Amino acid sequence: MRFFGPNQADIWKLLSEDIDGEWIVLGGTSKEYKVGKKFKEWSITLETASSGNKQDPVLTRIYADFFNKHGLRFKIFNEHFRNYFMSFFDMQDVQVDQNGFNKEFIIRSNSEIAMKRFFDNPMIRELINMQQDVLFEINGKGYDQAVEKDSICMVEIKMPGVIKNNEFLKNSFELMVASLLEIEKLNNEYETLDVNNFSKFSVVKKSIKNVMAEKVSYEELKESILNKISKKKKPSKDEENVAVIAIDSAMSSKQEKEDAILCIEKNINVEADQAQEEYEPILQIQKEYNDREEDISSIENTTDLNEYLKGLSVFNLDSSGSEYDNPSEKNK
Numbered sequence: 001m002r003f004f005g006p007n008q009a010d011i012w013k014l015l016s017e018d019i020d021g022e023w024i025v026l027g028g029t030s031k032e033y034k035v036g037k038k039f040k041e042w043s044i045t046l047e048t049a050s051s052g053n054k055q056d057p058v059l060t061r062i063y064a065d066f067f068n069k070h071g072l073r074f075k076i077f078n079e080h081f082r083n084y085f086m087s088f089f090d091m092q093d094v095q096v097d098q099n100g101f102n103k104e105f106i107i108r109s110n111s112e113i114a115m116k117r118f119f120d121n122p123m124i125r126e127l128i129n130m131q132q133d134v135l136f137e138i139n140g141k142g143y144d145q146a147v148e149k150d151s152i153c154m155v156e157i158k159m160p161g162v163i164k165n166n167e168f169l170k171n172s173f174e175l176m177v178a179s180l181l182e183i184e185k186l187n188n189e190y191e192t193l194d195v196n197n198f199s200k201f202s203v204v205k206k207s208i209k210n211v212m213a214e215k216v217s218y219e220e221l222k223e224s225i226l227n228k229i230s231k232k233k234k235p236s237k238d239e240e241n242v243a244v245i246a247i248d249s250a251m252s253s254k255q256e257k258e259d260a261i262l263c264i265e266k267n268i269n270v271e272a273d274q275a276q277e278e279y280e281p282i283l284q285i286q287k288e289y290n291d292r293e294e295d296i297s298s299i300e301n302t303t304d305l306n307e308y309l310k311g312l313s314v315f316n317l318d319s320s321g322s323e324y325d326n327p328s329e330k331n332k
Contacts, residue, residue: 009033011164012046018166019173037173042066044176046169048162060163062172063156066180068138070193071149074109074118076128076136101129111195114186121182127175130168133160136175149195155179 006014009025012033016023021037035046044064051059094107096119105128109115118124128136135158139145147153157172186193 006164008162008164011166011169015046015166015169018170039177039180042177042180044173046173049158051158051160058160058162060159060161060169061156062169062176063154064176064180065141065152065154066183067187068147068151068153068183069149069187070111070114070190070195071147071151072109072111072114072183072186072193072195073138073147074107074111074115074136076105076107076134078103078105078131078133100125103132111193113194117186118179118182121178123178124175124182127171127178130171131157131159131175132168134158136179155183 009031012035013023015021016035019035019037021035024034024036026032026034032047037044037046042064044062046060046062049059049061051057094109094112094115096107096115098104098119107115107119119128128134135156137156137158138147139154139156140147141152141154155176157176159172163169163172
């Protein structure tokens with residue numbers, strides 16, 4: 001029974017006819033609806049899934065299994081899904097041409113080459129631009145969703161709510177097909193693809209670089225970092241030393257402290273004379289590290305680096321509750 005317009009079953013059944021797919025009804029009293037579509041060797045499925053999120057308990061999900069020759073990973077999402085995940089350090093921000101897009105997308109991947117290829121594809125660009133609130137990603141098939149080379153993985157499109165817009169759903173199927181074809185081309189054209197396993201600090205550095213290039217000045221960034229640190233640490237008389245103390249205690253090894261120095265001095269572009277004066281305690285740590293090697297297991301009283309970094313929203317790693325704001329109803 002329905003009131004005031006077509007329901008999910010009506011729209012999804014019509015979609016299955018329009019794309020020459022399979023209309024699937026499961027269950028008894030409480031029915032579950034799916035749409036299946038075969039394309040070449042791929043089986044594409046449309047269904048609803050639980051999000052584990054209180055505000056948007058249901059997601060519309062389109063997915064397909066594929067052979068992941070190179071261990072490619074990516075997450076493409078916009079503002080609605082910004083705080084949806086916990087921190088992830090195995091992918092870096094990738095900058096692509098987004099001129100003409102209706103919304104700004106955040107693009108993270110372990111392969112810049114692949115993402116450049118995706119966004120150079122006119123059909124993929126057009127279809128991504130038609131998306132409203134979307135999470136487009138590759139995940140592994142196992143419980144931990146780990147992605148390995150030469151493995152079967154899933155490419156997924158997720159949207160909040162139950163989507164009941166036939167044209168929008170058809171465009172999402174088209175995006176899935178275009179993406180699978182692009183991945184197939186990458187598999188065929190590259191015997192080995194430049195896929196990187198990024199360290200924690202390489203991700204942080206790249207995120208800082210992108211923030212600096214596009215969003216805020218150094219002074220704004222520094223103030224934001226100090227404000228975050230002040231909430232976690234008891235401020236000292238010299239406010240600049242708060243950052244030094246926090247970074248010193250947050251690092252789990254001397255090598256990471258050295259990486260932190262590079263992160264501050266190079267990517268935030270601190271002037272040399274300012275760095276010498278303001279970050280002398282950090283530079284002293286670097287000098288000590290160069291003078292002698294220490295077993296990192298002997299370093300005690302350290303703060304977990306992941307927990308510290310999650311508090312810095314400037315790194316796009318703020319995960320305050322994995323609940324996102326203002327759920328969209330645009331596509332329903």
